[in-house]
Amino acid sequence: MAGAELRVGVIGCGRWAGWAHLPGWTRDERCSVVAVCDRDEGLVQAAADKFGVPEAATDHRRLIERDDIDVIDVVTGDEEHFTLTMAALEAGKHVLCEKPVAHDYRDTLRARDLAASKGLGTKVGFTFRYSPAIRYMKELINEGFVGEPYIYNAYEQNSQWIDPQTPLRQVPPAADSDRIMVSSLEGYGAPVIDLGHWFMASDLTSVVGVLRNFVPERMIRETGRMQRANIDDGDIFIGEFATGAICSVQSSFVTVGNYPGIEARVYGSKGALIARLVEEHGVAETLRSATPDAVEFEPVDVPQRLYPPGGSVHEPWPTLYYSNLTANFVDEILAGKENEGGFADAAWVQEVINAVERSHHERGWVSLPLEA
Ligand SMILES: NC(=O)c1ccc[n+]([C@@H]2O[C@H](COP(=O)([O-])OP(=O)(O)OC[C@H]3O[C@@H](n4cnc5c(N)ncnc54)[C@H](O)[C@@H]3O)[C@@H](O)[C@H]2O)c1
Numbered sequence: 210m211a212g213a214e215l216r217v218g219v220i221g222c223g224r225w226a227g228w229a230h231l232p233g234w235t236r237d238e239r240c241s242v243v244a245v246c247d248r249d250e251g252l253v254q255a256a257a258d259k260f261g262v263p264e265a266a267t268d269h270r271r272l273i274e275r276d277d278i279d280v281i282d283v284v285t286g287d288e289e290h291f292t293l294t295m296a297a298l299e300a301g302k303h304v305l306c307e308k309p310v311a312h313d314y315r316d317t318l319r320a321r322d323l324a325a326s327k328g329l330g331t332k333v334g335f336t337f338r339y340s341p342a343i344r345y346m347k348e349l350i351n352e353g354f355v356g357e358p359y360i361y362n363a364y365e366q367n368s369q370w371i372d373p374q375t376p377l378r379q380v381p382p383a384a385d386s387d388r389i390m391v392s393s394l395e396g397y398g399a400p401v402i403d404l405g406h407w408f409m410a411s412d413l414t415s416v417v418g419v420l421r422n423f424v425p426e427r428m429i430r431e432t433g434r435m436q437r438a439n440i441d442d443g444d445i446f447i448g449e450f451a452t453g454a455i456c457s458v459q460s461s462f463v464t465v466g467n468y469p470g471i472e473a474r475v476y477g478s479k480g481a482l483i484a485r486l487v488e489e490h491g492v493a494e495t496l497r498s499a500t501p502d503a504v505e506f507e508p509v510d511v512p513q514r515l516y517p518p519g520g521s522v523h524e525p526w527p528t529l530y531y532s533n534l535t536a537n538f539v540d541e542i543l544a545g546k547e548n549e550g551g552f553a554d555a556a557w558v559q560e561v562i563n564a565v566e567r568s569h570h571e572r573g574w575v576s577l578p579l580e581a
Contacts, residue, residue: 213241214543218272218302220293221285222247222256225307229336229527230284231260233535236517236528240280240539244272269293273300280542283307284334286378287395291316298323303330303542305535308399310552312391314559314579321552331551332538335403335558337471338550339533341515341522342484342496343404346473349482349509350408354498356479361409361456363401367470370442370462376430380440389420391566392440397460398565402558403550404473405458411450412557417574418446418565423463446565469526481506486526493526 217234219226222245234242244264247253257265264271272278273296281297283290283306291311297304298320310317310333324331337343350358370377380390406412420441429436443461450456464470471486483506486494497506511522517532540546560579568575 213239215240215279215539216243216277217241217280217282218244218246218275218278219256219262219282219284220246220269220272221283221289221307222249222252223284223286225527226282226284227256227259229531230282230305230535231256232528233531234282235260236532237536237539239543240535243278244275246272269296273297273302279303280305280538287312291320294320295323298327298329301327301329303538305332305334305538306552306555307334308555309395309559309562310555311559312395314556314563317552317556317559321556324552330538330542330548331555332534332541332548333550333552333555334534335400335550335554336527336530336534337400337404337469337473337486338407339530339537340484340486340494340526341511341520341529341533342486342494343473344515344533345509345511346475346482346484346496347407349498350475350477354480355475355477355482358409358452358454358475358477360454360476361405361450361474362458362476363405363456363471363473364459364461365397365401365469365471366459366461366464367466367468368462368464369468370424370427371465373424373427373435376428376433377438379429379431380438382439386437386439388439389422389569390440391420391562393442393460393462394418394420394444394562394565397462398444398458399558399562401458401460401471401473402561403554405448405456406554406557407549408473408475409450409452409454409456411452411454413448413456413561413564413577414451415574415576416446416448416561416564416568418444418568420444420566420569423461444565444569446568448561482509488526491523493522493524493529 246266281302445459
């Protein structure tokens, strides 16, 4: 695209890149996707053809070494996120990375610090921060609609892997195979933990939680076989914020319901707000509110300015939210807008995940912050 201000390279051309990232970048006049990369030659060529990208590479170093690329977007499987992110930051690129940046929050802190030392922007795929309903909910909270926020309650749940035959990426098992590994909490819990931090404007000081494996045997993508997978496919935790507020959060990918399957609720001294991000009957999301003198929840109209250009509540959620995410990152890089949903937020979210995991194994409350 002639005259684009930001040149973007996307690493990983699987499903999520095609559904969300590439539509987001290519919708924004200020960007040009100049290269895409995937180890799979067929996938990368198909993405280049579909989105009109000039270079299709199978080696990520081609993109990271190019001097004329400003932003590297990491949309590979989870295990490659951290090494690719660090390599891109070392090469002086702004980075958008899918969650998790790393499994250990201390690695995410290292990535945050490296980016800061080089003056580079970071963004994480906390998709639901960029939902119009969620953004309006945040504005209303900031304006005092809920008064003092007392309770945050949220879940992300859907049926994505309710059928054990649906292939799931392998989670490397622990040496002790009886030890359950984190999965849903990281994949599905992370976005709603992030929303709680943002809405409640406070850090958690302690958590207690439980991980469950409901579906013991499932199809593993890498092996193509039905195998024992001792992973958390459902979890719940409660937490205490520094302000005295409290929360309950749950996630699961084996529970009935449509995508993305989120509810986020804030109850306060003057009002309550409930955002429901569940695509139903062609409607992506709703926002409802109640006050002490009008306790029946009523629909709230979300202003058109919070939608991407040409967008509406009837647009499929991946492009609706991701177009806002990429545009927001472009605003931060080009206009110096204050960062949100970057590696600092990702490190905080990961620390909470690491604490809930520890709480499960120790069967007790865990204090935050964790010792480094
Ligand atoms: N934020 C969200 O709401 C959301 C939603 C869905 C998926 N995701 C995340 O997005 C990521 C991608 O998910 P997906 O479903 O597209 O997976 P996928 O397996 O379909 O695609 C990943 C692609 O990355 C490629 N790849 C891996 N390492 C590479 C490397 N070093 N160089 C080049 N290509 C490489 C693979 O060949 C594969 O095609 C995952 O981390 C997933 O958790 C996030």
